[in-house]
Amino acid sequence: MSGGTQPTYLAFDIGGTKVASGFVTLPAAAGDTPIVTGRCSIPTEAARGGDDLKRRIVALAMRQLEQAAAEDVTITGIGIAAAGVPDSETGVIVAATDILPGWRGQRIYDAFADVTDLPVRMIGDVGAHGLGEASYGAGRGKGVVLSIGVGTGIGGAIVVDGGLFTGAHGVAGHAGHVPSALGRGFLCSCGTREGHIEPVASGTGLKDLYNRRLEGAHEGADAADTAVEAGGDVPEPASSGADVAARAAAGEPLACAVLADSARALGECIGGMGNLVDPDVIVVSGSVVKAGPIWWDALRDGFAESALALVKPTPLVEGALGGDAPLIGAAAAVRQYVQSR
Structure with a gap:
């Protein structure tokens, strides 16, 4: 197997739950689709700390490079999509939340330089x-x-003419940390309770919003009427955002209300972002976009309510690459880096 004249990159997607990897062959023609092979993953095991995670990522890289050599795949560079805020120039993780303890300050480029002379780029x-x-x-x-x-x-990203806009401090695109009244009182991953959209509109946030309202139902608040208006009992707490979506799909009134309120608030926030950025298209991806028509209808309603007249026609579309998107993006980043040198 060989990438031929089309360059192939070893890519990583480092998240809070797992570290995914694969070989990404980027097409020569503009309209062609990248090919991702050699997919594998290891658990992040964040509790083991940042030093341990860095060592296991490098060990995974060595196994992947050995596999590529065995399959006659020529690797042109290594692209890394990293959780937290990485410095693409120095290879240092300059900020990270408590989801990855000890990740902040890790020197990723130095660790890879000890085992390979391939060019490495991290975003x-x-x-x-x-x-x-x-x-x-x-x-x-x-x-x-x-x-x-x-x-x-x-999270979010702004891409202009094929280049990722990262801002002055590398944090441009942090879409989860824009204000939303719905989020007031919910603890955000950044530490504030003043009202960000992430703690009520992410997958985890859907669960937390549902369970907060359910507490009111158990206490006899107005939410109880919503929960049982169809004649059923007050439901058990939700275990995940997917659980809330499943309950909404089954017609549970409380779940439907939570899903719609959360998506509408997110749509309003995206409308504000659209007003600021004025994009050609808004691509929405991730596990929550599979929540169904209630979610999408409310998202688009919230966007329409918030967007300026010239921004309102901007299409909101579902991402097309699924879980391969970060690997492909990491490969694109290292290709841009190699071409610019």
Whole structure:
């Protein structure tokens, strides 16, 4: 097996739950689709600390490079989509939440330089997702792409003419940390309770919003009427955002209300982002986008209510690359880096 004249990169997607990897062959022709092979993953096991995680990522890289050599795949470079806020120039993780204890301050480029002389480029995981979708997915061919990832958390990326815009401090696109009245009182991953959208509209946030309202139902508040208006008992706490979506799909009134309120609030926030960025397209990806028509209808309603007249027609579309998007984006980032040297 060989990448031929099309370059193949070893890519990583480092998240709070797992570290995914694969060989990404980027197409020579603009309209072609990248090929991802050699997919594998290891659990992040965040509790073991940042030093341990870094060592296991490098060990995974060595196994992947050995596999590539065995399959006659020539690796041109290594692209990394990393959780937290990485410095792409120095290879240092400059900020990270408590989801990955000890991750902040890790020197990733130095660790890879000890085992390989291949060029390495690291960008944020949500930025990589956006770059993948903008380059080869639902945003392909558009000049300005706003990418929103709605999964365990909420993140975003701004891609302009094929380049990732990271801002002065590397944090541009942090879509989960824009204000929302619905989020007031909920603890955000950044530490505030003043009202961000992530703690009520991410997958985890859907669960927390549902369970907070359910507490009111158990206490006899107005939410009880919503929960049992169809004649049933007050439901048990939700275990996940997917659980809330499943209950909504089954017609449970409380779940339907939570799903719609959460999506509408997120849509309003995306409308505000659209007003600021004025993108050609807004790509929405992540596990929560599978929540169904209640979620999508409310998201689009909230966006329409918040967006300016000239921004309102901007299409909101579902991402096309699925879980491969960060790997493809990481490969695109290292290719850009190699070409610029």
